[in-house]
Amino acid sequence: MRLVLFNRDLRVTDNTALIEAIDGETPVIAAFVATPEQWKSHSLSPIQADLIWRRLTALDSELKQLNVPLIYHEAQDYAAANTWVADICDQFAVQEVFLNCDYEINEAKRVMELSEIAGSKWSVRTFDDKCILRPGSVLNQKGEYFKVFTPFKKAWLKIVGEVIVRKPQVSALVTVPANLLYDSSSSFSYPTRDSSEWPVDSHEIIQRLRDFSADKASFYQAERDFPALDSTSMLSPYLAIGAISARQCVARLKYDAVNCSLSTGAETWLSELIWREFYQHLIYFEPKLCQHRGYLSWEKNLKWTGKLDHFRQWCEGKTGYPIVDAAMRQLNTKGWMHNRLRMVVASFLTKDLHLDWKLGEQYFMAQLIDGDFAANNGGWQWCASTGCDGQPYFRIFNPISQGEKFDANGEFIRAWIPELNSVPNKFIHKPWLWNEFENVDYPKPIVDHKIQRDITLALYKDAKDQH
Incomplete structure (x- = not known):
């Protein structure tokens, strides 16, 4: 049995941990653990909490099509969540836990402590899925991380190559007790605020990406700074919770690493996606940024x-x-x-x-x-x-x-x-x-x-x- 732990990667398409877990033969279960006290300490907004909850409904439906049941649990913090994961691994005789890495200090500690709990009973397999290029793969000639964006971007563009979006296969069938499964009629104990203006169905999210790439991207450079215009992608909430991946965005732009054949507007939007990666790499190398400290x-x-x-x-x-x-x-x-x-x-x-x-x-x-x-x-x-x-x-x-x-x-x-x-x-x-x-x-x-x-x-x- 294999367990896939979801966090800020709430998608089926192009989810590395899920894709690597499903081999078509080994049964796979998935889990999402809400951690309200941890969220409170991280100032999670009620509107994002609501978006996450609604997205779980779409994720549950998509996982069912792959024969992967979604288990839902609420624990107060990451430590309690890890204890629950250990219990689930014992209950279902899980041999491997698959998850995608987050690079913030508490999230990294959570994975490290989960590995310690696992010991020799089961393994924890982690994947760099949040960025197109993993932290540590874009370095200067001295082997150090970049401290200025423009050189980082130039190096990133040289390395990136072809961006491929992958889809998972169907898993072997597995049955989970109904009381453990995600139930959309419930809700978090964490405060929520209506996010219904933002669709959570994958087809609608991808359509937003398609529409932006086809109609707005070429004008992005010229119009993006004018707030009265509807000229931005409006995809940032989905990137934040992982309902869509940065790879999907770059692939939709049809970025050609050899010819760099993008419009000026599309190049500017690509730069914004690379800024996102720059900051993710930065917190990986500088944990102090997660501790209320300035970089300088x-x-x-x-x-x-x-x-x-x-x-x-x-x-x-x-x-x-x-x-x-x-x-x-x-x-x-x-x-x-x-x-x-x-x-x-x-x-x-x-x-x-x-x-x-x-x-x-x-x-x-x-x-x-x-x-x-x-x-x-x-x-x-x-x-x-x-x-x-x-x-x-x-x-x-x-x-x-x-x-x-x-x-x-x-x-x-x-x-x-x-x-x-x-x-x-x-x-x-x-x-x-x-x-x-x-x-x-x-x-x-x-x-x-x-x-x-x-x-x-x-x-x-x-x-x-x-x-």
């Missing part, structure tokens, strides 16, 4: 002098800067935020409000349907200028000019801040200058960007000088 050593010297009241106003979308507030309201309502705006609001929190990037990192994870630790951590440290290949600390987004550049007529702003519907386009990014602003139910800016910029430059320079 001088980060610990930064003085975060901001007010917690300002953090609350940032969270609620009440800073008085329309593009920032519209973005935060989109996040709070939809559990998703346009990527350009993620950079804008992160810069505003750290460099206008002088609040620790870790506050923003945690808040994003607690809200985002596409929350992924490595990508979220990497993005926040990039914006805070504390990360690997982060933006220079003196690069500070101006929330007014960012709005003027990427939402010139305020279309996105008005969609999320109806209080500003009456404000003319001329003042939509600086409504406090409009002579009728006193009649608008919207706050004045909580800080002056120009003043805060100067303070930021001094704080960062001081931190680096101390180092």
Whole structure:
């Protein structure tokens, strides 16, 4: 008997652990273990928890077609989950456990401890499935990991070769007691929030990928920064929970490693997928990133002098800067935020409000349907200028000019801040200058960007000088 453990790889197609487990002769069972206390400590968002639960229903159906029953269990944390897995292995005489690796520190420890529990009774077989190229396979000439993205990307493109998507065969039939099986009429004990705007059927997810690759990818470079346009792939939630793989995305682009025959837009989207791999590789080599520490050593010297009241106003979308507030309201309502705006609001929190990037990192994870630790951590440290290949600390987004550049007529702003519907386009990014602003139910800016910029430059320079 073989057991496949699912975690953030909730798919049948192109799932390495599942494909390797099924040989057509040996019976295979699958399991998903919910860990609510562990999720709480990792700030899993309720909307992503709901997406995971709904995706399990689709996964259960697809596994049944392969004669693989899906067992469901809830344990408080990873340690309790491992104990349960050991019991299941004893109960079903499991000889091999198959699972795909996650590279965060707690997840890596979970697999190590499971192997220790297994001892000589059964084996644990792990696979590098989360990235197209496994961590440790993309190194510089000194045999070290890359600390800058562009050289990493060039090396990645040279190595990647043909990207092949695999499908599993049908397993030998096995029977599992009904009380152990996944039951879609139940739910997690973990809080959930409606994610029904996001389909979970594999055919619908793949269709999203097909539609984007066929219709939007070529315009991605030109349109991706404008939040009022529907120009992004909207696949990030599925990549985050593993309902689709990065290999499937690259294969659908029909990337040719020899001729590099992609449109400019498709090349830009491919770069975004490689950024995802860059951050996954980074947490593999730098476990400190999973321990609330900055990548750059001088980060610990930064003085975060901001007010917690300002953090609350940032969270609620009440800073008085329309593009920032519209973005935060989109996040709070939809559990998703346009990527350009993620950079804008992160810069505003750290460099206008002088609040620790870790506050923003945690808040994003607690809200985002596409929350992924490595990508979220990497993005926040990039914006805070504390990360690997982060933006220079003196690069500070101006929330007014960012709005003027990427939402010139305020279309996105008005969609999320109806209080500003009456404000003319001329003042939509600086409504406090409009002579009728006193009649608008919207706050004045909580800080002056120009003043805060100067303070930021001094704080960062001081931190680096101390180092």
